[in-house]
Amino acid sequence: MNGTRIFYVLAALFALCVPLFGIYPIFMMKLLCFAMFACAFNLLLGFSGMLSFGHAAFFGSAAYATGWLMTAHGCGPIAGVAAGVGVSAALGLVVGALAIRRQGIYLAMVTLALAQVVYFVCLEAPFTGGENGLQDVPRGALAGLLPLKSDLVMYYAVLAAFVAVYLLIRRIVHSPFGQVLKAIRDNENRAVSLGYDIDRYKLLAFVLSAAIAGLAGSLKALVLGFVTLSDVTQANSGEVILMTLVGGSGTFFGPVIGAALVVTLQEYLSDLVGGWVTVIIGAVFVVCVLAFRRGIVGELAARTFRR
Amino acid sequence: MADTPIIETRGLTKEFNGFTAVNAVDFRMREGHIHALIGPNGAGKTTFFNLLTKFLRPTRGVILFRGENVTEAGSAELARRGIVRSFQMSAVFPHMTVLENVRIGLQRRLGTSFHFWRSESSLGSLDRRVMELLEAVDLADFARVIAVELPYGRKRALELATTLAMDPKLMLLDEPTQGMGHEDVNRITALIRKVSANRSILMVEHNMSVVSTIADRISVLQRGQIIADGPYEEVSRNPQVVEAYMGSADAELGAAHA
Numbered sequence: 001m002n003g004t005r006i007f008y009v010l011a012a013l014f015a016l017c018v019p020l021f022g023i024y025p026i027f028m029m030k031l032l033c034f035a036m037f038a039c040a041f042n043l044l045l046g047f048s049g050m051l052s053f054g055h056a057a058f059f060g061s062a063a064y065a066t067g068w069l070m071t072a073h074g075c076g077p078i079a080g081v082a083a084g085v086g087v088s089a090a091l092g093l094v095v096g097a098l099a100i101r102r103q104g105i106y107l108a109m110v111t112l113a114l115a116q117v118v119y120f121v122c123l124e125a126p127f128t129g130g131e132n133g134l135q136d137v138p139r140g141a142l143a144g145l146l147p148l149k150s151d152l153v154m155y156y157a158v159l160a161a162f163v164a165v166y167l168l169i170r171r172i173v174h175s176p177f178g179q180v181l182k183a184i185r186d187n188e189n190r191a192v193s194l195g196y197d198i199d200r201y202k203l204l205a206f207v208l209s210a211a212i213a214g215l216a217g218s219l220k221a222l223v224l225g226f227v228t229l230s231d232v233t234q235a236n237s238g239e240v241i242l243m244t245l246v247g248g249s250g251t252f253f254g255p256v257i258g259a260a261l262v263v264t265l266q267e268y269l270s271d272l273v274g275g276w277v278t279v280i281i282g283a284v285f286v287v288c289v290l291a292f293r294r295g296i297v298g299e300l301a302a303r304t305f306r307r
Numbered sequence: 308m309a310d311t312p313i314i315e316t317r318g319l320t321k322e323f324n325g326f327t328a329v330n331a332v333d334f335r336m337r338e339g340h341i342h343a344l345i346g347p348n349g350a351g352k353t354t355f356f357n358l359l360t361k362f363l364r365p366t367r368g369v370i371l372f373r374g375e376n377v378t379e380a381g382s383a384e385l386a387r388r389g390i391v392r393s394f395q396m397s398a399v400f401p402h403m404t405v406l407e408n409v410r411i412g413l414q415r416r417l418g419t420s421f422h423f424w425r426s427e428s429s430l431g432s433l434d435r436r437v438m439e440l441l442e443a444v445d446l447a448d449f450a451r452v453i454a455v456e457l458p459y460g461r462k463r464a465l466e467l468a469t470t471l472a473m474d475p476k477l478m479l480l481d482e483p484t485q486g487m488g489h490e491d492v493n494r495i496t497a498l499i500r501k502v503s504a505n506r507s508i509l510m511v512e513h514n515m516s517v518v519s520t521i522a523d524r525i526s527v528l529q530r531g532q533i534i535a536d537g538p539y540e541e542v543s544r545n546p547q548v549v550e551a552y553m554g555s556a557d558a559e560l561g562a563a564h565a
Contacts, residue, residue, distance in 0.1 A: 171423070171424060171426070172423045172424075174426065174427045175422060175423045175424065175425050175426065175427055176414055176417070176419045176420050176421075176422050176425055176427065176429065176430055177420060177421055177422055177423040177425075178423065178427065179403075179407065179410070179411060179414065179427065179430070180411070180414075180415075180420050182400070182402070182403060182407075183400045183403065183411045186400040186401055186402050186403060187398060187399070187400050187401070189362065189394065189398070190394065190398040190399075190400065191400075191411075192362075192382045192383050192386070193360065193382065193386055193391060193392050193393075193394075193398070194386055194391070194411060194412050194415070194469070194473060195383050195384075195386035195387040195391075195415055195473065196383055196415060196420070197381075197383045198383070200421075201420075201421070204421060204423070208423065
């Protein structure tokens, strides 16, 4: 367990010093946003046992809400992000309420279908910019004081949000609510026979996951300054599944590693090999599934405990 | 009110696509009894259990719990009202510790089960009660063990402790001794007798020596219908029952002891 602590200290030091290493800050911020997205997805898959094929809907709808409020209505970043999170949480409530009536693959199909609906709304609605998306989303200033225009300030803001999300998820999992979730995942019928209305617990898990995914999307809109249809596509939903599984679903840090791996490969390989990057990531995924099904972190943890 | 049955069904029926698994069952069970439900495989015992706890919806019929109509109540609601069941296969939460397993049965009453922002350590106030329950089923030494690692008999004991944590008025046990060796059977039987004080227990059980030692009354189910009902001595001599069990009316049911 001491090893874990050392790891966290090193990771924190690294994250704090990133600007000194000359790593492109926009890249790091994008990575953190996707890490949050994957952590949100993992809360649902890894800790609640529900597979969603439509998580991009939450990520993207929040990004659109934030982008639209900040470009067209001059909202500040805090109000914009809060509104984005609100939109994705509300959407999570609707999608979740419909999806949790089914289990396993059927649940996944319901989320997939509803996410496609969201995609078409984003494509056709008058305020989303259609195929062009929303451009030039301003970052504004934190509380009117701290201008986020500076990548350095923005980086630490995103890092703070990431740390908060990470701790929140740890808390959710280790809370009275988390205990019930774990029980439901372990043995649903037994949880019912102990008097738990399991649908209400699943729904809360769904809404929490959607809200956090929304936070990730909203921040991504601020970081990159644009929102496009690719944020709400099926491909984005698939990518977050891949990140979570490669890193290790049901582990706390796995999705972060998975997101880092995928985002890094996309960033650095796309210049070298172009469209082949998809093939390479696909191959990584296949190797992952065949060689270590628990994901990178899951496998490491399993090996450490065996010793 | 002592005469009001703890649970009563009137004309309870369940049909699956034309197959009638439970057929117009009128069943009454006295408060405070240990009541055994027996019958050959496929007689509809588990279906009957599932109907009582609403894991299945009855096609027809009425269920009364202490005289109150609960036919429309949901599974979780029935559990909260005091009807708590176990399952045929051991029903523990395999990836939780023994202590957590029992605590799940207790923690709902704290009213913090939706509090995702609260620390798990807030559940520590329940630990004393959890340990008492674990003592009662002889599992106190295993409190920190992950449930999946327990031997089978211990799992059933753990399940019982979790059920007891709900302080149920009526416990429904689906084959509590199934698949157990002699020692475990004796231990669980003693346990059931011990916990039957102040509550009623309805159990599906195949082991006749268990049934004959602890059941106050027996109902025999065959092809979805109750064919006999009464104390063990009476039921075990009923030729219809013997035939249902042994295939012929010559043997006495007691032979199933072996």
